[in-house]
Structure formats: C-alpha cells, structure tokens
Amino acid sequence: MKFDEEFFNLGYLDTLSYKDTFVHRLDPRIKIIVTFIFILFVVSFNKYQISALLPFFLFPVFLLTAGNIPIKAIAKKVLFISPFAVFIGIFNPLFDRQILITPFGIPVSGGWLSFFSIIIKFILTVSSALLLIAVTSFPGICEALSRMKMPKIFVIQLLFLYRYIFVLLDVALRMVRARDARAFGNKGKDIKTFIRLVSVLLIKSIDRAERVYQAMLARGFNGEIKVMKKYKPRFADIIFGITSVLLFYIFRNYNIANYFGEAIKR
Secondary structure (H helix, E strand, O other), rough: OHHHHHOOOOOOHHHHHOOOHHHHHHHHHHHHHHHHHHHHHHHOOOOOHHHHHHHHHHHHHHHHHHHOHHHHHHHHHHHHHHHHHHHHEEEHHOOOOOEOOHHHHEEEEHHHHHHHHHHHHHOOOOOHHHHHHHHHHHHHHHHHHHHOOOOHHHHHHHHHHHHHHHHHHEEEEEEEOOOOOOOHOOOOOHHOOOOOOOOHHHHHHHHHHHHHHHHHHHHHHOOOOOOOOOOOHHHHHHHHHHHHHHHHHHHHHHHHHHHHHHHHOO
16 A cells, blocks of 8 residues: 555545435535534543444444445545554553453453554544545535634635645655656665755745646635535434434443443343
C-alpha cells in the first residue's frame, strides 16, 4: 500500500457521494450533527470499557449498507492510518499490569484493556468521519457548515485545503521521483537535500497559490460557496437524527453487549 496511491485515492470518497440512496439524500447538516454526537459518545467511555463500545459499530455498518459504500474503500484507509493509534497505546500494557478481568481463565491487564479501547475508539471515529465524506462529499460538508453559521473564513480555508492539498502533494511527489531518478544508493538522501527540497516546495506552493487565486478572481470568485443542490430538512431527516441520537444515548448508558451475554448464559 503506497502512500501516494492511498492519499490520492481520498478523492474516491467524493465519487461515492454521487450515489442516490436514502443516506445520501439526508440533509448534510443532520448527518454532521449525528456524526459529531456519535464521536462524542464514543470518546466519552472509560479507558477500560470495551464491551460497551461494541454496539456503536451499528452506526458505521448502517452507513455502509444503506449508503452502498464498499467496505474495502473505508477499511483500507482506516488500516493505512492505524499505526498512529497503535503507537499511542502500544506501551499501555507495559505501564498498567494490574489484572482486571480473566475471561475464559485468561488474565487480562488494564493496559491491554486500555490499548484495545483506543483501537476500537479509533476505528469507530475514523470510519464514521470517512463515511460522512462518502455519503455527503467534502464540498457538501463545507456547505452544510456554512449553513450552520460556522465562520465563513474557516469553511473556505477548509474547502481549499481539501481541494489543493492534492495539487501540492502531486508537486512534492514529482520532486521526490526526480531526486530518486538522479540519485544512486543513499546519495541525495541526506538532510541538506531534504531541506532544499522543502525550500523549493515552499516557493512553488506560494507561486501556485498566487496563480490559483488570480484564476479564481478572473472567474468571479467572491468568497461564497456556490452549490447546485439545496437542502431543506425533511421529516425523514428529523426521524433519522432523533432515532440515531436516542440509540447512542441507550448504548452509552446501558451495556447492551453485557445484557446479551448474560441472556445467552441463561
């Protein structure tokens, strides 16, 4: 899995947002609010709680199935950035060795519980954010944020960052390929060469930004986000929002997984 291939493939999520399903037709503002509340509930759990987090997987699974989103497209991106989450929690078992549970006679320390809790929270939050883009599109999210009275300058910067980071990365990758084509062994891979590449990239970025800005002005850009599709809250949007938040509240305050486990034992 190459970095450049996976990074540029982020645009594939926007392509998925062109589908016409129930989830895609929902008001983007409702989807943003529901996803934000979902993430808040997920991260609010204690570091030792694992089973209570499991029912929250129903939300990303629902978005995947109802939105007809290929699970591979989301799983690859979650897996690609998972080393960051692993690095955050990998040392927990070394520092927290107190045994807290013994499932099937196997002693499990608090460090392992907190490590798995971090991984589960990471999967839930990142997958929900990616799915939000896949069923809404990033420009749609920015438009919804604008309608939710977010500062216009923040929304514009967010939209431009998403659009032009691909252009900047393309320039950077071409520079790296050019260096690799002219270098042999470790030659040209020292810190001095790296600093020069970064300096050239900065100059090219400033020049490209100025040309892009002039092109936008020539096409009548005045700081407003222009969209073809207008959204109005419908009854289905309100029902989706209320039902989702109600389920999140139940999952947060009642350990559904434990209840099912106890029921199976009986």
